[in-house]
Amino acid sequence: MNVIEKARILGASSKWDRCNAVSLSRKSEFRRARFPGIYYSDKSGCVVPIFKVLMSNACSFDCKYCQNSACCSKPKAAFTPEELAELFYRLYKNRLVEGLFLSSAVTCDADLAEERMLEAVRLIREKYRFQGYIHLKILPGISRELLKEACLLADRVSINIEAPSASRLAELSSTKDYKIDLLRRQRWIAKQNLRFGHTTQFVVGAANESDAEILRMLCWQYKKVGLKRAYFSAFKPLKGTPLEHKEETPDERERRLYMADYLLRKYGFPLKEFEQIMVDGNLPKGDPKIHLAMHYFDAPLDINDASYDELLHVPGIGPKSARRIIELREEGKRIRDVKELAALGVVVRRARPFIKIGNSMQSRIGDYL
Ligand code: SF4
Numbered sequence: 001m002n003v004i005e006k007a008r009i010l011g012a013s014s015k016w017d018r019c020n021a022v023s024l025s026r027k028s029e030f031r032r033a034r035f036p037g038i039y040y041s042d043k044s045g046c047v048v049p050i051f052k053v054l055m056s057n058a059c060s061f062d063c064k065y066c067q068n069s070a071c072c073s074k075p076k077a078a079f080t081p082e083e084l085a086e087l088f089y090r091l092y093k094n095r096l097v098e099g100l101f102l103s104s105a106v107t108c109d110a111d112l113a114e115e116r117m118l119e120a121v122r123l124i125r126e127k128y129r130f131q132g133y134i135h136l137k138i139l140p141g142i143s144r145e146l147l148k149e150a151c152l153l154a155d156r157v158s159i160n161i162e163a164p165s166a167s168r169l170a171e172l173s174s175t176k177d178y179k180i181d182l183l184r185r186q187r188w189i190a191k192q193n194l195r196f197g198h199t200t201q202f203v204v205g206a207a208n209e210s211d212a213e214i215l216r217m218l219c220w221q222y223k224k225v226g227l228k229r230a231y232f233s234a235f236k237p238l239k240g241t242p243l244e245h246k247e248e249t250p251d252e253r254e255r256r257l258y259m260a261d262y263l264l265r266k267y268g269f270p271l272k273e274f275e276q277i278m279v280d281g282n283l284p285k286g287d288p289k290i291h292l293a294m295h296y297f298d299a300p301l302d303i304n305d306a307s308y309d310e311l312l313h314v315p316g317i318g319p320k321s322a323r324r325i326i327e328l329r330e331e332g333k334r335i336r337d338v339k340e341l342a343a344l345g346v347v348v349r350r351a352r353p354f355i356k357i358g359n360s361m362q363s364r365i366g367d368y369l
Contacts, residue, residue, distance in 0.1 A: 001077060003079070003083050003087055004036075005077070006077045006078070006079055006083070007035070007036045007037050007053065007087065008036040008037075009057065009075055009076075009077040010037065010053050010054040010055070010056070010057055010077055010078075010079065011036035011037025011038075011051075011052065011053050012036065012037075013054045013057040013067070013068060013074075013105075014037065014052045014053050014054050014101070014103060015052075016066075016233055017052065017101070017103050017137070017160075017201065035091060035096055037051050037052055037053040038050070038051060038052075038091075038096060038097060039052045039101070041099070041101075048098045048099060048133070049096060049097045049098055049099075050097060050098070050099045050100065050101050050133075050135075051088055051091055051092075051096075051097040051099070051100050051101070052100075052101040053079075053084070053100075053101070053102060053103075054068075054102075054103050054104050054105060055078065055079055055081075055084060055102060055103070055104035055105075055113065055116055055117050055120065056076075056077070056078035056079070056104050056105050056107050056113065056116075057074070057076055057077060057078075057105050058076040058077075058078060058105055058107055059105030059106050059107070060105075060106055060107065060108050060109075060175075061105075061106050061140075061173060061175040061176065062173060062174055062175050063162070063172055063173040063175075063176070064171075064172050064173065064206070064241060064242040064243045065172060065203055065206045065235060065237075065238065065241055065243050066238075066241065067238045067239075067240060067241060068105040069241065071240075071241070071242060072238075072240040072241050073240055074240060078107070079120070081116055081117075081119035081120035081123060082120075082123065084102070084120040085120045085121075085123035085124045085127065085128060086123075088100055088120075088124055088128075088130075089124065089128040089130065092128075092130060092132075098132055098133065099132050099133030099134065099135070100121075100124065100133070100134045100135070101134075101135040102117055102120065102121065102134070102135070102136055102137065103117075103136075103137035104116070104117050104137065104139065106139055106140070110139040110140060110141045110142045110181075111142055111143055111146060113139055114138070114139050114142045114146045114150065115146060117136060117137070117150075118136075118146065118149055118150060118153065121134060121136060121150075121153045121154070122153065125153055133155050133156075133196075134153065134154045134155055134156075135154060135155065135156045135157070135158065135196075136150050136153065136154035136156075136157050136158075137157070137158055137159070137160075138150060138157050138158065138159040138185055138189065138198075139159075140159065140176045140177075140181035140182055140185070141176075141177070141180070141181035141185070142185065144188055147185060147188050147189065147192075148188075148192060151189065151192035151193070151194055152192075154194070155194065155195040155196045156194060156195070156196035156197060156198065156199065156228075157189060157194060157198050158198055158199040158200055158201070159182060159185050159186060159189070159198070159200060160182075160200055160201040161178070161182045161183070161186075161200050161201070161202065161217075161221075162176075162201065162202060162203050162206070163178075163202065163203070163206070163207045163209060164202065164209050164213040164214045164216065164217035164218075165178070165209075165213060165217065166178035166179055168207040168208075168209045168213065169182075169207070171207045171208075172203070172206055172207050183225070186198070186200070186221070186225040186227070187224075187225055189225070190225045190226045196228065197226065197227075197228030197229075198225075198226075198227065198228055199227065199228055199229050199230065199231060200221065200227060200230050200231070201230065201231040201232070201233060202214055202230065202231075202232050202233070202257075203233050203235050204232050204233065204234050204235055204249050204253055204254055204257060205234060205235040205248075205249030205253065206235040206243065206246075206249075210280070210281030210282055211253075211256070211257060211260070211274075211278065211281060211282045211283045212274075212275060212278055212281040212282070213281070214232075214257060215257075215260060215261075215264065215271060215274055216271065218230055218261060218264065219264065219271050222264070222265065229261075229265065230261055232254045232257045232258060232261075233254070234248070234249040234250065234251050234253060234254035235248060235249040236248050236249075252285065253282075253283075256283045256285075256286075256288055257283070259287060259288050259289065260274055260283060260288045263288060263289060263292070266319065267312055267318075267319065269292065269312075269313075273292055273295070273296070274288065274292070276295055277291045277292060277295050287315070289313075289315045290315050290350075292313060293313055293314060293315050293354050296313045297313070297354055300353075300354060300355055300356040301314060301354060301355050301356070302355075302356055302357075302358070303325065303335050303341065303355050303356070303357050304329065304334045304335055304357070304358070306325075308322050308323070308326050311325055311326070314351050314354045314355060315347075315350040315351060315354065316346050316347035316348065316349065316350030316351035316352075317346050317347075317351055318345070320345055321341075321344050321345040321346045324344040324345065325341075325344060325346075328344070335357055336357065337357060338352070338357070341357075
């Protein structure tokens with residue numbers, strides 16, 4: 001099998017590992033790049049083409065949702081470290097990619113599989129002198145030494161915990177130990193000095209877990225192991241896997257979890273507020289911020305008297321616009337109309353039902369829903 005065929009198989013196999021994906025319209029700038037495995041990532045507002053690929057897709061583990069698992073007969077392939085390093089460098093030199101996201105199936109032994117990825121990255125860094133962005137996957141159960149080296153070579157690493165608890169993971173895999181292979185490795189990663197920190201991923205719905213379980217584990221991760229961010233992948237039943245007949249998870253659930261995660265991570269909303277709007281442990285359909293606002297406000301909020309925290313709870317107002325409103329007030333100025341609010345960055349259409357300016361209500365919540 002030649003390197004291009006391997007890239008086609010191993011690029012496609014990496015699609016379930018999420019990164020900062022960008023919208024189709026922004027992708028179109030890069031349509032000319034048609035090489036397998038090239039994905040587009042959002043890095044601080046810039047669209048960056050990344051070579052996202054697996055070293056091998058032949059796994060000895062038995063995760064029930066995964067087509068790389070030992071029980072699935074999908075075509076298998078593997079790069080040698082030299083092949084992967086040279087291919088990446090060629091793509092980079094031809095300006096088709098600006099970074100690498102490298103993962104792997106656990107071929108027979110986690111240390112051996114990680115070592116092969118590290119060998120490829122060493123070549124990329126040392127032989128080809130590539131100083132740009134590398135995201136490396138930490139495989140479950142690898143040794144501390146290899147983990148440390150991965151953190152030295154990469155800008156970001158990730159280890160996928162997949163499920164929100166040991167018992168939920170046990171429903172999906174008999175080969176991964178949640179506490180030892182995953183959480184203990186995350187604790188080790190937390191002690192390393194990584195430029196862009198570490199991330200994780202959940203397969204949403206595969207183990208019949210609730211949103212409450214996921215958000216609880218997420219809060220624990222941010223607090224205890226310094227997680228930078230999480231990705232969510234709505235479960236899709238894949239042909240040839242033991243879960244091929246299980247119902248798929250709607251993409252809206254994935255989107256709701258992203259929105260809730262953003263509010264936890266960037267706005268600092270407490271978990272208990274989400275728990276108050278949940279129905280049977282799950283977020284209600286629609287935008288979590290609107291549900292939270294409907295629960296939070298008894299009456300429209302006077303924009304000129306509201307605290308920072310109250311402002312932050314209004315849909316359409318984020319940390320930046322909330323700060324600007326408070327700063328204006330500290331300068332002795334008052335907001336007079338919605339045009340002034342819009343000029344401060346408020347999305348007036350979303351905010352209207354929840355606010356008033358002076359004695360003037362902007363609209364009613366009922367008009368909005
Ligand atoms: S460890 Fe599990 S999820 Fe990862 S490649 Fe192997 S079977 Fe798939």
